Amino acid sequence: MRYVLRKLGFYAVAAWMAVTVNFFLPRLIPGDPVQLMMARMSQSGPVEPGQEEALAAMLGLSHGNLLTQYGDYLSSVVHLDFGLSVTYFPSPVTDVLHDALPWTLVLVGAATLISFVLGLTLGTLAGWRRGSWLDSLVPSTTFLAAVPYFWLALLLLYLFGQVWGVLPLGGGYDETLDIGLNGDFLSSALEHAVLPAATIVLSSVGGWMLGMRNMMVSTLAEDYVTAAEAKGLRPRTVMVGYAARNAVLPSVAGFAISLGFIVSGSLVMEIVFSYPGMGFTLLQAVENTDYPLMQAVFLVITFAVLAANFLVDLVYGFVDPRTRQAR
Amino acid sequence: MTATLPTATPAAPERAAGLGLLRLALRSRRLALGLGVLAVFALTAVIGPWLAGDPDAVSVDLGQAPSGAHWLGTTQTGQDVFAQLVVSARGTLVIGAAAAVIATVVSVVIGIGGGFLGGVADETLSLISNVFLVIPGLPLVIVVAAYVKGDGVLSTVLVIALTSWAASARVLRAQTLSLRGRDYVLAARVYGEKRWRIVLVEILPNELAIIVSQFIHAVIFAVLTQAGLAFLGLADPAYLTWGTMLYFAQNAEALTGGAWWWFVPPGLCIALLGAALSLVSFGLDEVLDPRLRTRRPRKGAR
Numbered sequence: 082m083r084y085v086l087r088k089l090g091f092y093a094v095a096a097w098m099a100v101t102v103n104f105f106l107p108r109l110i111p112g113d114p115v116q117l118m119m120a121r122m123s124q125s126g127p128v129e130p131g132q133e134e135a136l137a138a139m140l141g142l143s144h145g146n147l148l149t150q151y152g153d154y155l156s157s158v159v160h161l162d163f164g165l166s167v168t169y170f171p172s173p174v175t176d177v178l179h180d181a182l183p184w185t186l187v188l189v190g191a192a193t194l195i196s197f198v199l200g201l202t203l204g205t206l207a208g209w210r211r212g213s214w215l216d217s218l219v220p221s222t223t224f225l226a227a228v229p230y231f232w233l234a235l236l237l238l239y240l241f242g243q244v245w246g247v248l249p250l251g252g253g254y255d256e257t258l259d260i261g262l263n264g265d266f267l268s269s270a271l272e273h274a275v276l277p278a279a280t281i282v283l284s285s286v287g288g289w290m291l292g293m294r295n296m297m298v299s300t301l302a303e304d305y306v307t308a309a310e311a312k313g314l315r316p317r318t319v320m321v322g323y324a325a326r327n328a329v330l331p332s333v334a335g336f337a338i339s340l341g342f343i344v345s346g347s348l349v350m351e352i353v354f355s356y357p358g359m360g361f362t363l364l365q366a367v368e369n370t371d372y373p374l375m376q377a378v379f380l381v382i383t384f385a386v387l388a389a390n391f392l393v394d395l396v397y398g399f400v401d402p403r404t405r406q407a408r
Numbered sequence: 409m410t411a412t413l414p415t416a417t418p419a420a421p422e423r424a425a426g427l428g429l430l431r432l433a434l435r436s437r438r439l440a441l442g443l444g445v446l447a448v449f450a451l452t453a454v455i456g457p458w459l460a461g462d463p464d465a466v467s468v469d470l471g472q473a474p475s476g477a478h479w480l481g482t483t484q485t486g487q488d489v490f491a492q493l494v495v496s497a498r499g500t501l502v503i504g505a506a507a508a509v510i511a512t513v514v515s516v517v518i519g520i521g522g523g524f525l526g527g528v529a530d531e532t533l534s535l536i537s538n539v540f541l542v543i544p545g546l547p548l549v550i551v552v553a554a555y556v557k558g559d560g561v562l563s564t565v566l567v568i569a570l571t572s573w574a575a576s577a578r579v580l581r582a583q584t585l586s587l588r589g590r591d592y593v594l595a596a597r598v599y600g601e602k603r604w605r606i607v608l609v610e611i612l613p614n615e616l617a618i619i620v621s622q623f624i625h626a627v628i629f630a631v632l633t634q635a636g637l638a639f640l641g642l643a644d645p646a647y648l649t650w651g652t653m654l655y656f657a658q659n660a661e662a663l664t665g666g667a668w669w670w671f672v673p674p675g676l677c678i679a680l681l682g683a684a685l686s687l688v689s690f691g692l693d694e695v696l697d698p699r700l701r702t703r704r705p706r707k708g709a710r
Contacts, residue, residue, distance in 0.1 A: 091535075094535065095539040095543065098539050098543075099539075099543050102543075102548070106552065106555060107555070109552065109556050110555045220438060220687065223682070223683045223687055224679055224680070224682075224683035225679075226682070226683075227628055227632070227679045227680075227682020227683045227685070227686060228678070228679040228682075229636065229639075229675055229678055230636075231635075231636065231654075232635075232654065232671070232674075232678065233675075235654075235658075235671055235675070236672065239663055239668060239671075243663065243666065338541060338575050340544075341541070341542065341543070341544040342544075342545075344544045345544050345545055345547065345633075345636070346546075346636075348546060348547065348550075349546070349636045349639060352639075352640070363547065363550060364640060366554075367550065367554045368641075370554070375551050375554060376551070379547050379548065379551045382547045383543055383544060383547065383548075386543070386544045387542055387543075390542050
């Protein structure tokens, strides 16, 4: 329980720091972003009264001193009041996010899980059979890990979409269909998700595999593995129950670093596929200098990553009892 | 090393050890391969721009496939892709190395500083690095780059460095904590050596291997991040890198136009550079940690 509370405290601090960084960022913008946004919005249509104050509060640029600005900003973040999007005027930013978030969440979540499980399995086997053909594949994963996500996406898109024409060229689903829980929509969404998911898995599986392989090699030298072998246990039991179980810990502990990296890569990748998720929304915001949307996208992505890491830390505490006892 | 060569007998064992280390380094195929590829890229970055000609020069050969005249074809406006690729090597490597140097310096100061000082300073620094570690870097970099837009190479380098020091700071802190309690450090303290001297002379040299490996990974990260930023149009497009090439290729719809020779080579170069750097890093690990070596029967092994 103390472990959970300590972790919760850490992620609360991390979230607070992210929110605060986000508060100071708009000050980097040259000129008056509030006036700029208001002018752009009034070009697109009538702006309701009160929008200017809401926008200023959201960007941390309301009237008053720094402290009241910070207070106004925090209150609008807590109330999820991100104002109106300039790009998708007059939709509120929250609606835009509400449409985009599930796409990224499902795609990146599922692909990361596949890649994690696949990488750990391959890494276990490669470490167990050192010098086998699987092990000799390990150096080539360094090449895959160094491939930019978006370039791999371009390549896959070119081959499967353009040259062979077996998979769709972009988007998240066939736009003639209605979004809903029906077979047509789901199969179309799945078809559109194959290449983006393959991009994530191909780029990230090598890292998991390599880390697991090296930890397996270290773990196999431990006395308890030798003891288990001497007892005459089945090799499978030794590999999975004794070696892999202990070797997997650093991979779980290091999940935070990898997840941030995968999410970052996926954001740019989404743009290549015009996948209607957070990355694509972020690019739209950047291209249209849509400050409210940019701020909100950054916060939502950060919070999602923090939440995922918190979950993994909980799992880690469960898998490795030592972390629960420590201090 | 060369200065000690003439002094005959006493230096001999040391020389043999040095040669043995070199032989060991070359025996690691990964290290040799990585260093080889890296040398080619470095050479290209240094002398390439003088040999390749003007990468922006347009010609009448618009969007042509690779041929004898244009080894990697031409762009939509008739620029030679190979010339661009060669010139971009310098830009990419400069940004990658510069951002990695800054990130490494920051991580050394924060990681070793915190680990050595201990107490509140350590708690604070380690909290900051852990927070920077869990906050995804690229969205932050994108937002910052979008806000300060048009500010050239330096801001790109700083923004990348700002988001990439945390992981290595954490590793260095852990190592410093373990070194701090070793006997020779305690002995140095008892002697009354100054703190900065203990850090620079007793601790830093013992973490050099880690710092080098962290630096290598920082270069990979910086090159990838820069490529992503440039691809999104958030880097100075006048400063040619492999990322900017991909940005122009994407904008000219090289993909739907089937101009694979335009967008395949830059990404391939990034991946090759990254792979070479990883190989060097793993090769060094292998040389330093024999357990990681692949069991390969060797003739004449002792």
